[in-house]
Amino acid sequence: MIDIVFDYTQLQTIGLTQTVINQLYAMTETPPAGSALLRVTEIQRDWLTVHDGNTEYPARTLPKLLTALHEQGTALAVGDWVIVQVNELGERWISIQLPPASHLARRANDGRRQPLASNIDTALLVMGLDMDFNPRRLERYLAFTRAAGITAVAVLTKADIGIEVEQRLTELQQRLPSDVPILAVNGLADATRDTLAPWLGAGQTLVVLGSSGVGKSTLTNTLMTSDTQATGGVRHGDGRGRHTTTARSLHQLPGGACLIDTPGLRTWRADTDEAGINAGFDDIDTLSAHCHYRDCQHQDEPGCAVRDAIPADRLHNYHKLLREARRGQQTALERKAETAKWKAIGKAGNARSREKRGG
Incomplete structure (x- = not known):
């Protein structure tokens, strides 16, 4: 029998579910007696913060687990x-990571996977109705x-304070899949908590x-009814923001839900395959059958x-994401071979152009 210390009611305040419990008792590795089930709420270089639903503690990862995760590319x-x-x-x-029920990651330029967050039920895809408005980026997310x-x-x-709010809402309603809720809010208003209540159980x-x-x-501060997260303005001219959140962190909300805040993601390279991209463009996937x-x-x-x-x-954005997904699935050698191939094609094209000019 696995000797793990945990308080279900207490851990439920930071997101414990029956799925996690099932994974706990399905473990094949036996941890030391007296080990505890906790949740990672923040990561700062080599140190992590873990939480038992009541108190947070600093912790580090055993080298054995670090090696195993590295070999898995995560x-x-x-x-x-x-x-x-x-x-x-x-x-x-x-000492042990329970397999996450869901996991978000992005790919670095060299193909390495960079984990963002795990065990998530709902993603709030936040975009400003000011100069930040970018439907392509929202589709990517x-x-x-x-x-x-x-x-x-x-x-x-x-x-x-947005620009052409009604027109932009209509554009997104026509562009995004119909089952994606689209909510326009004032992040400073208390009414925002009521608007998002269906996902804050x-x-x-x-x-x-x-x-x-x-x-x-x-938005995080409004949902928490506090000023836990620092906020900042945007640059004049292009509306781009300054990084006020520098690390991902998990916060407990008053109603019992948890919220993971993340640093700004200007770019997010695909960590998925073609099937994953099609899941986000199911209208295209459905039409393609005809x-x-x-x-x-x-x-x-x-x-x-x-x-x-x-x-x-x-459609252009869809094709772009497909190319990224295919490249993300390539090995380093395959990426080098593809780069060499296109360089050779480019050189051949330049040579033909010179011949036509009589050079």
Whole structure:
């Protein structure tokens, strides 16, 4: 029998679910007696903060677990449920990571996976109705969260000071899948808590995603009814924000839900495959079944059912994300080979041009 210390009622305040309990008792590795089930609420370099629903503690990760995660191409993330043991010096060490029910990550330029958050029920995709308004970026966030099996809600902040608010709402309603809620809010208003109430039930875990300056920290403070997160302004001229949140962190909300705030994400490279991208563009995926050719790329093929039915900009974004996903699935050698291939094609094209000019 696994000897793990945990208080279900207490841990439920930071998102414990029956799924986590099932994973706990399905473990094949036996932890030391007296180990505790805790949740990672913040990561700062080599140190992590773990929480038991009542108190938070500093902890580090055992080298054995670090090595295992590295071999899997991943790492611990805020929101992970972990087994923690205490040594004779009173130091807390993370020895086991329970498999996350959901996980968000992005790919670095060199292909490495960078974990963002784990065990999430709902992603609040935050975008400002000011100069930050960028439907392509919102589609990108939506594609990646859906690929991870996470419910997505589009939260448009600064509705009180936004530009062409009604037109922009209509544009998104026509562009995004119909089952994605689109909410326009004033992040400073108490009414925002009521607007988001359907996703703030006890035991639920949410993550806030968006670029810097869209009001993620302001929204977090409003939902927490406190000023826990520092906030800042945006630059004049382009509306881009300054990084006021520098680390991902999990916060307990008054109603029993948890919220993970994240630093601004201006770019987010795909950590998914083509099927994952299609999950975020299910309207295109559905229409493609009616294309004349089964392998239609929705570009210039005759009989394409997608090209005329989907806005050109949305279709362009879809193709771009597919290319990123394919590249993200390549090994380092495959990426080098593809780069060399296109360099050779470019050189050949330049040579032909010189020949035509008589050079």
